[in-house]
Amino acid sequence: MKKVKGMYVIDDDKIYHFLLKNLFKQNNIEADPKFYGNGLDAIESLKKIPVTDPFPELILLDVNMPIMDGWQFLEEYVKLSRDMGKTSTIFMISSSNDEHDLSKARQYSNVVRDYLLKPICKEDLEKIFLAVGVGEGMI
Template sequence: MLKRAFIIDDDEISLFLTEAILEEENIAKEYQSYQYAQDALNDIIEGLEVEKIPDIIFLDLNMPLMSGWSFLNRLLPYENQLEEKCSIYILTSSVDIEEEEKAKGYRLVKGFLHKPLEESSVQEIKQHYR
């Protein structure tokens, strides 16, 4: 079981549903939800200093203020510090193949999932961490 999971999504219903399925599948001990990517980014950067970063992040792409893409770009300077400790899974309602290809260009992104998050997807992720 992972220690910490972050969910970043501006939609409250998506946040609720994603956290509920993750808890049901018992993927992590602790969950932190964010409606604003900047808040999650701040916590990750601060967490680097005290070794308190999420093991896994579920990231929406289309959000106001800071999109998922901007979030990923802002993490680029920290990739080396995060790479072995944190995995990001894009969780989006988008079906744009170009976005899925673009996501492969980020070392921290380990998967591209479609909303709503499904049990089978969470089980596959859990298998990866066993």
């Protein structure tokens, strides 16, 4: 079993949270994600990380959320990451296949590793965890 060192899931869909936990369990992935229902709560949490500690290794980010959506989160994340000298691997995971969203994600290619459509599957998990260096042959 492989373990991810810190993971944020920023998505307002509680059913998705439940399904994601089950997908991890079914694929023998040890992850203890912190769930946030909007980008603002996640940004506030990142700001509280001590300067000596790293950001979470992985962030799974939805596009459409209340209070602060995925795009607003990314704008704040870029500033915070630069100021603190810390980074995470970010995957946008959304049910939106709107070309505007896909194009906008490409504008963040220096921050966003990939844009995946919900529901994610075993192959998507392999791609995500390979990106953070814990997936080689794990699934």
